Structures are given as C-alpha cells and as structure tokens.
Amino acid sequence: MLAGVRLRPAKRMKEIPPSSTFKVLNLAKELERQGKDIVHMEVGEPDFDTPAHIKRAAEEALARGMTKYTPSAGLPELREAITEHLATKGISTDAKNVIVTPGAKHAIFCTLAATLDPGDEVIIPSPCWTYEAMVRIVGGKPVFIESKQSDEFKVKVEHVQEALTDNTRMILLNYPNNPTGAVMQKKDLQSIIDLAINHDIWILSDEIYDCLVYEGKHVSVMSLPNTAERTIYINGFSKAYAMTGWRLGYAVAPVELIAEINKIQQASTTCAAGFVQAAGVAALRGPQDCVREMRDEYRKRRDVIVNGLNSIDGFECIKPAGAFYAFPRIKKPGISSLDFCEFLLREAGVAAVPGSGFGPYGEGHARFSYATSIQNIQRGLDQMGDTLARR
Numbered sequence: 571m572l573a574g575v576r577l578r579p580a581k582r583m584k585e586i587p588p589s590s591t592f593k594v595l596n597l598a599k600e601l602e603r604q605g606k607d608i609v610h611m612e613v614g615e616p617d618f619d620t621p622a623h624i625k626r627a628a629e630e631a632l633a634r635g636m637t638k639y640t641p642s643a644g645l646p647e648l649r650e651a652i653t654e655h656l657a658t659k660g661i662s663t664d665a666k667n668v669i670v671t672p673g674a675k676h677a678i679f680c681t682l683a684a685t686l687d688p689g690d691e692v693i694i695p696s697p698c699w700t701y702e703a704m705v706r707i708v709g710g711k712p713v714f715i716e717s718k719q720s721d722e723f724k725v726k727v728e729h730v731q732e733a734l735t736d737n738t739r740m741i742l743l744n745y746p747n748n749p750t751g752a753v754m755q756k757k758d759l760q761s762i763i764d765l766a767i768n769h770d771i772w773i774l775s776d777e778i779y780d781c782l783v784y785e786g787k788h789v790s791v792m793s794l795p796n797t798a799e800r801t802i803y804i805n806g807f808s809k810a811y812a813m814t815g816w817r818l819g820y821a822v823a824p825v826e827l828i829a830e831i832n833k834i835q836q837a838s839t840t841c842a843a844g845f846v847q848a849a850g851v852a853a854l855r856g857p858q859d860c861v862r863e864m865r866d867e868y869r870k871r872r873d874v875i876v877n878g879l880n881s882i883d884g885f886e887c888i889k890p891a892g893a894f895y896a897f898p899r900i901k902k903p904g905i906s907s908l909d910f911c912e913f914l915l916r917e918a919g920v921a922a923v924p925g926s927g928f929g930p931y932g933e934g935h936a937r938f939s940y941a942t943s944i945q946n947i948q949r950g951l952d953q954m955g956d957t958l959a960r961r
C-alpha cells in the first residue's frame with residue numbers, strides 16, 4: 571500500500587485495463603507449477619523460430635560493431651527497404667514517411683501520443699486488440715462500435731457514422747483482425763475511408779497480420795486513393811517473420827506527423843536496436859518463401875481448429891479469413907467468457923483468452939491462437955470435447 575497523499579499512481583491509471591491474457595496466463599502458470607499439463611492456445615505469438623538468414627544478419631551486424639544508437643527514425647537502409655517492400659503491396663511511399671520503432675505496439679503508442687489531445691475520441695470496432703489502454707494512457711477516449719459475427723466481424727459504415735461526434739479525431743482499423751481474423755475487402759473499406767475523408771479524421775490502420783490472409787486478398791488502406799494524407803499505417807516484423815522478441819515495427823504517415831511521432835520516440839526509447847534493424851533489412855530484402863511457408867502451415871491449422879471447434883457442442887466458430895486466431899461463440903448460456911475460460915483451463919487443461927478482454931463486444935466468445943502445432947491443437951480439441959461432453 572502506498573503511503574501519503576502524493577505517493578499514489580496517476581489518477582488516469584484507474585481507467586487503464588490490465589492485459590486480458592494476464593489472468594489466464596497466471597492461472598495457467600499456477601496449474602503448471604502444480605504439475606498439470608496445459609495446452610497453450612492463449613498466446614498471440616508464432617511458434618516458429620526466426621528464419622536463419624535473419625538471425626545471421628543480426629549476428630554479422632553485432633560482429634561489425636553495430637552496438638550504438640541509430641538515427642531515432644531508423645537506419646536509412648531499413649527505411650528504404652520498408653518502402654521497397656511496401657511497393658510490392660501496392661503502397662507507394664517514401665523513406666521520409668517511415669519511422670522504425672521497437673515493435674509495432676510502440677509505433678501505435680507514439681502515434682496516439684502524437685495525434686490525440688485530452689478528450690479526443692477514437693472510434694474502435696470491437697472485438698479489438700488492446701488499443702484501449704494505449705488510447706487512455708495518452709488521455710484519449712475510446713468509442714467502441716460493434717462488429718458482429720453475423721457480418722463476419724467486419725465493421726459496418728453505419729456504425730461508424732453513428733459514433734461520429736465533433737470530438738472524433740480518429741478511427742482505428744485492424745484488418746486482418748486480432749481477435750476475430752476478419753479481413754475487409756476493398757468495397758468494405760472504401761465507404762469507411764470516404765466517411766473519414768468527409769469528416770476529416772485520422773485513420774490508424776494496424777495491418778500487422780497482412781501476410782496472413784487465407785481467403786481473398788489483403789487490401790491495405792494505404793493502397794487506396796486519397797488515403798496517404800490522413801492514414802497512419804502500422805506494420806512490423808513480429809508476425810510475418812516470427813520476430814516477436816526482437817521488437818521491430820514501423821509506422822508510415824505524412825512527413826509532418828512523422829516528425830511529431832519521432833519526438834515521442836526520442837523522448838521514450840531513442841531508437842530500435844541497430845543490429846535488430848539490420849536483421850529487419852535482411853528480412854525484407856531476403857527470400858520471402860519463409861513467410862509463405864508459415865502462412866500455408868497456419869492455413870492447415872486454421873482448418874483443423876475451426877472444424878474441431880464446430881464439432882464440439884459448446885462452440886460456434888466462423889472461419890477466420892486471416893491472422894492466427896479462432897474466435898468462437900460460447901454456446902453455454904449464462905456463463906461469462908472469463909468463467910468459461912477458467913473452467914476450460916482447470917477442467918480441460920486448455921488456455922484460451924476470454925472474449926471480454928477484447929473490448930465491450932467480445933463477451934460471449936473465447937480466443938484460441940492457432941500459432942501452435944497441429945498436434946497441440948488436436949490435443950486441446952480432444953480435451954475440450956471430452957470435458958464439455960461430460961458437463
């Protein structure tokens with residue numbers, strides 16, 4: 571307990587929710603300490619190792635003495651490599667529009683800090699990843715709108731329209747989506763972009779799962795006309811190249827905003843580590859078959875988990891078009907997603923994340939990551955099937 575009137579956390583900390591995986595992870599760890607075998611399907615991290623040529627590039631960079639600060643916006647070579655890479659995705663930009671950060675998460679955080687004034691509203695379709703905490707930390711106000719399973723979890727322009735107020739500063743889009751796996755096609759996106767243009771608001775587009783699309787094709791917000799002046803595009807290396815622990819991501823935005831984002835980076839982390847950035851260059855300029863191979867494997871796993879969940883009385887799961895999560899509806903009336911996930915953990919030995927951790931419209935669902943082997947997925951499905959059949 572903190573003593574004294576001034577020895578207290580900032581008032582805004584009360585409004586900041588802890589990470590949704592926290593409770594489940596802690597309980598899973600406790601059960602493991604007691605000797606229980608847990609199938610981990612809660613973590614949003616590739617189980618693959620970082621490809622060897624990327625690791626080699628970091629080793630060589632270290633051997634060359636790349637142990638110092640780099641320019642805060644990133645190594646010029648990496649910023650160039652990012653623009654070349656984005657050109658292959660139909661995004662035309664310039665190295666001066668790119669800032670490299672330690673992880674995509676930090677790119678989002680710096681962007682929010684650089685764009686939002688206290689009380690500014692950010693429209694966030696939910697179920698959504700952990701943007702709420704970041705928006706609140708910088709004094710912004712999240713305004714959640716529902717994306718429904720019956721709409722394949724795609725956000726509808728009518729819902730965006732209803733949420734707009736004079737205080738709206740930004741809409742935050744994340745497709746392919748964590749946790750639902752939803753992917754938006756061009757026609758789905760265009761009406762939302764038109765609305766953003768008409769109301770003169772920012773679009774923050776987190777496209778970190780863009781390389782993991784199994785149905786249709788990923789369309790980047792930045793590849794559509796008239797978006798560059800109002801879009802902050804976010805991507806990174808964690809998911810595409812299995813590099814979560816390296817902490818490397820980036821934002822693309824108008825030059826004037828990049829300068830502001832860079833101030834936040836300079837005041838917080840200075841820069842991403844130099845040898846990690848060198849590895850990033852190798853990732854983007856090296857062979858891309860590793861990305862395709864991982865995607866093909868995720869696709870197989872997706873089919874196993876979706877079919878498996880739908881064969882268990884207790885779940886209803888639509889086929890996610892992208893990312894590596896299944897987000898089934900829990901078909902057990904009267905139980906919260908948190909209680910259900912706790913039950914699954916204790917009784918079936920399977921760790922999943924309660925839907926309530928993904929904004930106000932995630933309740934009633936659970937998120938299973940299929941960034942784990944087919945063998946593990948099958949084991950988890952068998953254990954859940956047995957447990958729910960006995961219930």
Ligand SMILES: Cc1ncc(COP(=O)(O)O)c(C=O)c1O
Nearest residue numbers: 614673674675699748806808819
């Ligand atoms: C939607 C989404 N955006 C961003 C990130 C953060 O990625 P990074 O590891 O590059 O910070 C994640 C990580 O889980 C994510 O799911």
